Amino acid sequence: MKTAFRITISLAVALFFASCAHAPKSTLSQSVPSKSKENAKEIILADNSEKIELEEGDELSDEEWDELEDEEDGYVLADPFYPINKIIWHFNDAVFYALLRPVSVVYSAVLPASFRQGIRNFFTNLTTPLRYVACLLQGKGEAAQAELVRFVVNSTTGFLGLVDTAAIWMPEFEKPSPEDLGQVLASWGAGHGFYLVLPFYGPSSLRDGLGFAGSYYLNPVSYVKPVETSYYIKIGEAVNDASISGKDYMMLKEAALDPYEAFKDAYIQYRQKLVEE
Amino acid sequence: MKKLFITLIILMAASLTAPLLGAAQDPMETIQGPINEVLLILQSKSSKGTVSEKERIRAIINDFFDFTEISRRALARNWKKFSPDEKTAFIRIFSELLSNTYINQMQGGFENDTVIFISSEKIKENQAVVRTKIIRVNIEIPLDYRLKKKNDSWAVYDIKVEGISLVKNYRGQFKKILARKSPAHLIDLLKKKVAK
Numbered sequence: 001m002k003t004a005f006r007i008t009i010s011l012a013v014a015l016f017f018a019s020c021a022h023a024p025k026s027t028l029s030q031s032v033p034s035k036s037k038e039n040a041k042e043i044i045l046a047d048n049s050e051k052i053e054l055e056e057g058d059e060l061s062d063e064e065w066d067e068l069e070d071e072e073d074g075y076v077l078a079d080p081f082y083p084i085n086k087i088i089w090h091f092n093d094a095v096f097y098a099l100l101r102p103v104s105v106v107y108s109a110v111l112p113a114s115f116r117q118g119i120r121n122f123f124t125n126l127t128t129p130l131r132y133v134a135c136l137l138q139g140k141g142e143a144a145q146a147e148l149v150r151f152v153v154n155s156t157t158g159f160l161g162l163v164d165t166a167a168i169w170m171p172e173f174e175k176p177s178p179e180d181l182g183q184v185l186a187s188w189g190a191g192h193g194f195y196l197v198l199p200f201y202g203p204s205s206l207r208d209g210l211g212f213a214g215s216y217y218l219n220p221v222s223y224v225k226p227v228e229t230s231y232y233i234k235i236g237e238a239v240n241d242a243s244i245s246g247k248d249y250m251m252l253k254e255a256a257l258d259p260y261e262a263f264k265d266a267y268i269q270y271r272q273k274l275v276e277e
Numbered sequence: 278m279k280k281l282f283i284t285l286i287i288l289m290a291a292s293l294t295a296p297l298l299g300a301a302q303d304p305m306e307t308i309q310g311p312i313n314e315v316l317l318i319l320q321s322k323s324s325k326g327t328v329s330e331k332e333r334i335r336a337i338i339n340d341f342f343d344f345t346e347i348s349r350r351a352l353a354r355n356w357k358k359f360s361p362d363e364k365t366a367f368i369r370i371f372s373e374l375l376s377n378t379y380i381n382q383m384q385g386g387f388e389n390d391t392v393i394f395i396s397s398e399k400i401k402e403n404q405a406v407v408r409t410k411i412i413r414v415n416i417e418i419p420l421d422y423r424l425k426k427k428n429d430s431w432a433v434y435d436i437k438v439e440g441i442s443l444v445k446n447y448r449g450q451f452k453k454i455l456a457r458k459s460p461a462h463l464i465d466l467l468k469k470k471v472a473k
């Protein structure tokens with residue numbers, strides 16, 4: 001156990017140094033700013049006569065694109081384990097389509113949507129301790145309070161969390177943005193470190209992975225004995241989640257040209273949003 | 278639940294009576310009409326899942342989305358690498374991909390969604406963001422539309438779902454592909470994707 005602890009600490013230290021060392025943006029050719037002076041072109045297409053106007057005078061130089069992207073993005077995530085990550089990603093994808101999705105479809109047919117949402121509410125309620133601690137560690141007092149109030153109200157009047165009665169009866173305690181240990185580390189200044197695809201759990205990073213490992217100890221389900229039961233419960237939770245959000249996964253994958261890249265980018269943007277909230 | 282429902286109604290009513298912002302059409306107005314139209318078409322049982330439904334929705338989307346701008350931003354500095362013909366081809370095929378994805382998802386089972394229009398803010402002189410939320414069963418999905426004003430009318434150039442920007446997401450993928458392949462190859466990939 002001591003070794004595991006030591007490893008965790010050294011990883012955490014590595015994180016803080018890594019946070020400054022995200023991959024440098026690749027400056028391609030040092031091209032001269034080019035502003036084409038051509039007039040606007042109107043191109044009429046033969047089949048559906050859709051006019052597409054190409055305003056050539058609108059061209060931005062490389063520097064201006066850099067600025068635009070900086071304005072929007074500001075984050076590039078290194079992927080030093082790309083080969084392994086990709087394999088695990090495809091593995092996860094295969095597990096989804098071969099196992100998780102079919103099971104969740106049958107599951108959806110048997111259980112109506114409101115029941116499945118109820119089960120999701122139950123697990124959300126159960127993991128309040130994690131979010132509560134994460135709020136406190138970030139100094140988010142109001143959010144912590146809201147989590148606590150909602151936990152008490154939902155556990156009692158909401159049948160152990162199945163029904164989100166707090167949202168109905170105490171709307172002043174608005175559901176806070178879900179906090180986790182990864183976001184705590186982010187608020188303390190840690191960068192992602194590098195991209196990691198976790199088996200089964202999917203896109204993550206060094207920082208968020210550490211947060212995830214820590215959250216194991218704050219999840220009541222982890223303490224269920226015998227240990228197989230806690231696994232079954234977690235799998236059940238995954239099936240339930242897939243029955244609600246499975247389509248979102250498939251939609252993103254369908255829309256993407258390069259699913260691995262799409263999910264990596266979506267992950268970065270999503271985590272950025274959570275950290276900002 | 279009733280309280281929530283009433284709140285939704287009030288919000289929608291309030292947003293519909295939002296004052297106009299000057300002579301040019303208000304960003305929120307610009308997209309509210311078309312989006313509600315799309316929802317109406319989806320909710321009408323008569324033309325469920327037919328080709329004509331898809332066509333009608335596509336026509337509406339083409340009106341308030343600026344696909345040229347979306348394509349430019351998705352390619353960023355790689356936009357220069359495309360010849361004028363390739364640019365046109367790219368815009369057409371990329372917009373088809375986006376429309377199809379959007380429509381397939383709407384047709385595929387999100388019919389019971391309701392959309393609330395929350396606010397409309399101006400970021401710059403000619404840029405604005407309209408915040409909306411999709412309500413699905415008990416879940417709320419924040420959806421932001423970013424609009425740019427060109428020639429006195431507003432059009433969408435990016436969508437953010439749960440904080441994830443569509444343009445940015447594609448930009449990363451296109452960047453990776455164009456680092457090693459030609460624009461023509463990318464257009465080809467898109468064509469194959471749409472044909473599937």
